[in-house]
Amino acid sequence: MQVVEYQSEQNVAVIKIKNGKANAISHEVIDLISIYLDKAAAEKKVVILTGQTGIFSAGYDLKIMKQGPEAAKALVTAGSNLTLKMLSFPMPIIAVCNGHAIAKGAFLLLACDYRLGVEGDFKLGLNEVMIGMTMHYAGIALAKARLAPVFFERSVNNAEIYSPEDALAAGFLDKIVSQEQLLPTATKIASMFSQLNLAAHAATKLRVRKENLDNLAAAIALDSAGVIEIKG
Numbered sequence: 001m002q003v004v005e006y007q008s009e010q011n012v013a014v015i016k017i018k019n020g021k022a023n024a025i026s027h028e029v030i031d032l033i034s035i036y037l038d039k040a041a042a043e044k045k046v047v048i049l050t051g052q053t054g055i056f057s058a059g060y061d062l063k064i065m066k067q068g069p070e071a072a073k074a075l076v077t078a079g080s081n082l083t084l085k086m087l088s089f090p091m092p093i094i095a096v097c098n099g100h101a102i103a104k105g106a107f108l109l110l111a112c113d114y115r116l117g118v119e120g121d122f123k124l125g126l127n128e129v130m131i132g133m134t135m136h137y138a139g140i141a142l143a144k145a146r147l148a149p150v151f152f153e154r155s156v157n158n159a160e161i162y163s164p165e166d167a168l169a170a171g172f173l174d175k176i177v178s179q180e181q182l183l184p185t186a187t188k189i190a191s192m193f194s195q196l197n198l199a200a201h202a203a204t205k206l207r208v209r210k211e212n213l214d215n216l217a218a219a220i221a222l223d224s225a226g227v228i229e230i231k232g
Helices: 027-042 071-086 102-112 137-146 151-155 164-170 179-196 198-208 210-225
Strands: 004-009 012-017 046-050 054-057 094-099 099-102 114-118 175-177
Touching: 004 027, 004 054, 012 179, 027 046, 027 071, 027 164, 046 102, 046 114, 054 102, 071 102, 071 210, 094 102, 094 175, 094 179, 099 102, 099 179, 102 137, 114 179, 137 151, 137 210, 151 164, 198 210
Parallel strands: 012 046, 046 094, 054 099, 094 114, 114 175
Antiparallel strands: 004 012
C-alpha cells in the first residue's frame, strides 16, 4: 500500500498521507507528495492535502532522524524543499487537518493556502525544542512568515502546543468545524477556489510571497551547509 494516495475528483485532486499511526513524513512521503502536486498542476486541479482520521501528521519519521546528523539533515532539507514548492505552487492547496499536526505536520499546514481543521482533543504545534532539536533556519523562516506575530516566539522558542481553537488564533488554521462538517466544508472551500482565475492566483501568490520565498530559500541553504542539531 502506498504511503500517499492520489484521487482525482472533478476540479479537485485529493492527496492523502497514509503512513502508519503517526502519518510520519519520510523521504517516500515527500517524494510522492511532490509527484502528485505536479500531477495536480498538469491537470489544473485545486489540491486538498489531508491525512487519516485523527492524525494529519506527527512530523518527520523518527527512525530516519535518529540515524545521525547527516540522515536528519537530508530528510529536513527534502521536507523544506517541499515546503518551498508548496508555497510557490501555482494551484491553490487546501489542508484538511483531520486531527493532530505536530512538527513537520504543522509546517505542512503553514505551507498551504487555506487550512481547515476539526474540533476535538487534538494537538497542533512545533515541538522541536521540546524534543531536543534546535529549530532549523527554514522552520524559523516559515513560522515567521505565516504565524501571527504574538504567537511566533511562543511556538518556535517555547514549543507551545495548541488546541484547534488556539491553533486558529496562532495562524496554523484558518477555520475549524465539527467532524461531521469537515468533508462538506472542504468541498465548499475547494469549489470556491476553483472559481478563481488560476493564472492570476498563481502570479499574485508569487508577488505576495516573494520576500518569504526568498527568505525560505536562503534558510534552506543555511541548513544544508550546517548540521541539524538534536540534543539529548
